[in-house]
Amino acid sequence: MSNFARTLNFTSANEDGATELAALTLKPTDQVLCLSASGARPLDLLLGGPARITSIDINPAQNELLRLKIAAYQALGDEALHAYLGIAATRHRLDLHRKVESFLPPASRSFWSARRGVLVSGVWNSGRWERVLRLGAIGTRLIRGRSIDTLLGAPTLSEQAGIWRTRFDDAVWHGAVRLLSQRWFWTRIVGEPGGAFLPSPAESAARLTGLFRRASENIFFRESDFAALLLKGRHTPESALPLHMRPEKFDMIRERLDRIHIAEEGLATLGASGFGPFDAFSLSDFGSYCSQADYDACWRGILAAAGPGARFCERVFMNPVQPGPALTPQIGIDLSRSAGLSVSDKSIIYDIRCGTLAPSR
Numbered sequence: 001m002s003n004f005a006r007t008l009n010f011t012s013a014n015e016d017g018a019t020e021l022a023a024l025t026l027k028p029t030d031q032v033l034c035l036s037a038s039g040a041r042p043l044d045l046l047l048g049g050p051a052r053i054t055s056i057d058i059n060p061a062q063n064e065l066l067r068l069k070i071a072a073y074q075a076l077g078d079e080a081l082h083a084y085l086g087i088a089a090t091r092h093r094l095d096l097h098r099k100v101e102s103f104l105p106p107a108s109r110s111f112w113s114a115r116r117g118v119l120v121s122g123v124w125n126s127g128r129w130e131r132v133l134r135l136g137a138i139g140t141r142l143i144r145g146r147s148i149d150t151l152l153g154a155p156t157l158s159e160q161a162g163i164w165r166t167r168f169d170d171a172v173w174h175g176a177v178r179l180l181s182q183r184w185f186w187t188r189i190v191g192e193p194g195g196a197f198l199p200s201p202a203e204s205a206a207r208l209t210g211l212f213r214r215a216s217e218n219i220f221f222r223e224s225d226f227a228a229l230l231l232k233g234r235h236t237p238e239s240a241l242p243l244h245m246r247p248e249k250f251d252m253i254r255e256r257l258d259r260i261h262i263a264e265e266g267l268a269t270l271g272a273s274g275f276g277p278f279d280a281f282s283l284s285d286f287g288s289y290c291s292q293a294d295y296d297a298c299w300r301g302i303l304a305a306a307g308p309g310a311r312f313c314e315r316v317f318m319n320p321v322q323p324g325p326a327l328t329p330q331i332g333i334d335l336s337r338s339a340g341l342s343v344s345d346k347s348i349i350y351d352i353r354c355g356t357l358a359p360s361r
Contacts (some may be wrong), residue, residue: 003191004007004059004128004191004192004193004217005059006059006060006061006122007059007060007061007128007137007177007216008060008061008062008065008118008126008127009037009059009061009122009127009128009129010037010062010127010128010129010130010227010315011037011038011065011125011126011127011129011241011243012038012040012124012127012130012229012242013038013040013128013225013226013241014129014133014225014229014345014347014349015040015041015225015226015315015347016224016226017035017040017041017045017047017244017347018243018346019046019240019313019341019344019345019346019347019352020041020044020282020313020356021044021045021047021048021288022341023313023337023341023354024045024048024280024282024311024312024354025311026045026048026049026050026280026312027049027279028046028049028051028332029050029051029052029279030050030051030052030279030280031050031051031052031053031054031271031276031277031278031279031280032050032052032053032278032279032280032281032282032304033053033054033056033275033276033281033282033305034054034056034213034281034282034283035055035056035057035267035282035283035284035286036051036055036056036059036062036063036065036066036140036262036286037056037057037062037284037350038062038065038066038127039065039066039069039070040242040244041055041056041262041282041284042055042066043066043069043101043253043301044242044243044244046244046253046256046259046260047243047244047249047252047253047301049256050208050259050279050280052120052259052261053164053259053260053261054261054262054263054264054266054275054278055260055262055263056262056263056264056267056270056275056309057264057265058264058265059249060264061064061111063262063263064108064111064112065123065327066260066262067104067105067108067262068100068112068123069085069123069354070257070260071100071101071103071104071108072084072085072100073253073254074103074254074257074331075096075099075100075102075103076096076099076100077359078247078250080301080309081250082237082245083096084097084122084232085122085123085124085143086121086123086124086125086126086314087122087124087235087236087237087241087245088236088237089243091198093119093120093122094116094119094120094252094257097112097119097224098328100131101113101148113221121303125234126192127271128191128192128238130151130229132190133229133233134229134233134330135232136230136232136233137229137230137231137232137233137234138233139176140230140231141233143172144167144168146161147167147168148231148232151163151164151168151221151231152221152222152227152231153222154220154221154222157216157217157218157219158217158342160216160217160220160221161213161216162219162358163216163223164212164216165170165213165215166211167299169209169213169216169290171214171225173209174205177204177205177208177209178201179203180204180205180208180317181198181201181202181205181208182201182203183195183196183198183341186198188230194288194289194317194318194319197288197289197291197319197321198318198320199318199320204318206305208318208349210350210351211348211350213341213346216330218343218344218349219344219345221284221347222240223240223346224240224346224348225239225240225241225346226243226346226347226348226349227240227346227348228240228241228298230348240346248321253256254263257337258321263275264300266298267283267286267298267299267301267302268298268300268306269301270296270301270302271300271304271305272304273305275291275305276305276306277305277306277307277312278303278305278306278307278309278310279285279307279310280310280312281302281306281311281313281357282304282312282313283302283312283315284314284315285314285315285316285317285321286298286314287316287317287321287351288317288319290316290319290321291321291331292321292324295321295323296323296324296326296327298309299323299327300327303327303330303331303357303359303360304355304359306357306359308359309356309357309358310356310357310359311355311357312319312331312353312354312355312356312357313352313353313354314352314353314354315351315352315353316348316350316351316352316353317345317349317350329353329358329360330357330358330359330360331357332355332356332357332358333353333354334354334355334356335354337354337355338351338352338353338355341354
C-alpha cells in the first residue's frame, strides 16, 4: 500500500453526505471523528453543525487536499471556487491558486507548488479513482450513447428501472462487472490495495449488479453525484453535486471551516493518540482495506476514543468483513435504520451500517 498511501487517490466525492448526516444526527455540542479522503466528508459534515470535526488520514496527500479545499473556500467566491477545483471550466486556475495559496500554511504551499499540473487540470478530477471512473465513462458513452441521457431524464423511478433493465443491465454490463470483480484488475492495473480483500469474482459481480438494480428502483440517477462521475466522467455546475459543492451551502460552510482540525492518524491508533472522546464517527468504507485482524484493530481504536452512546456510520463496499465476536457487544448496529439508509443512499455502491457504541472501559 506504500504508493497508495502517498498519492492523491480520491479528489472529488463518491459518497452521499445526506446519508452521513441522517445516520449521525449531529448536535451542536458534538465532537466528530471522520476520515479525510477527498475532503468531501468533513466538509459535508459541517452542515450538521457539530462543535468540532477531527479529520484524520494516514495518507498525508489526502490531508493536504482537504487543507487546499478549505483555503479555496476562504479565498474565492462561489463561481471561482467551482472553476478553481475543476467543476467549471477556466483557463485561469494558476491565477486563482495564487489567491488560494495565501491561506495555506508553508508546508502545504510547498506541497502544491510541486504539483502544478494537478492545479492546472483542477484537483477535483485528478485522483486515482476519478481517472478510473473517467475512463469507464468514455466506454459507457461509446456503448450506451443517448441511452445515458434517457436514463438520467427518466420522469419516474419505475421508468428509470425499466430503462436500466432493458438498456443497461445486459451481457455487456455483466461482462464489465466481471472484469471489475477480479482482484488482479484492482491491485495490478489500478493500484488499489483494497482489491486484495474482494470476495470471489462471482460474489463480487452478483453484489455489484444487484446494487445497481436496487438503485435504479429507489433513487434517481440524475440526483447522484456518483452516477454523474460514472456515466458522464465528471461533475459540472449543472450536474448532481455533493452537498458541500452546492452554492446555496457555501456561506454556511465558510462560517464553520474553523471547526475542522486535520491530523495524520489512523483508526487503529486512535486510543493512544490523545484525541477524543468523540460523540460521532463517520468511517467511510475503511473495511475495504482490512484483513479481519486489521479491521478489529481499527474498531478497538474507535471504541477507545468513543464516548458513551457515540453514533457511527460505516459504509460497506465489497469486503463483507464484520467485527469479531469480542467486539460485537460494544457495536450496536441499528439494522432497520441501516437498511433504510442503504436503499436511499445516492452513492449506489454501498450498504450502510450505523448505530451506537457502548465502549467497555
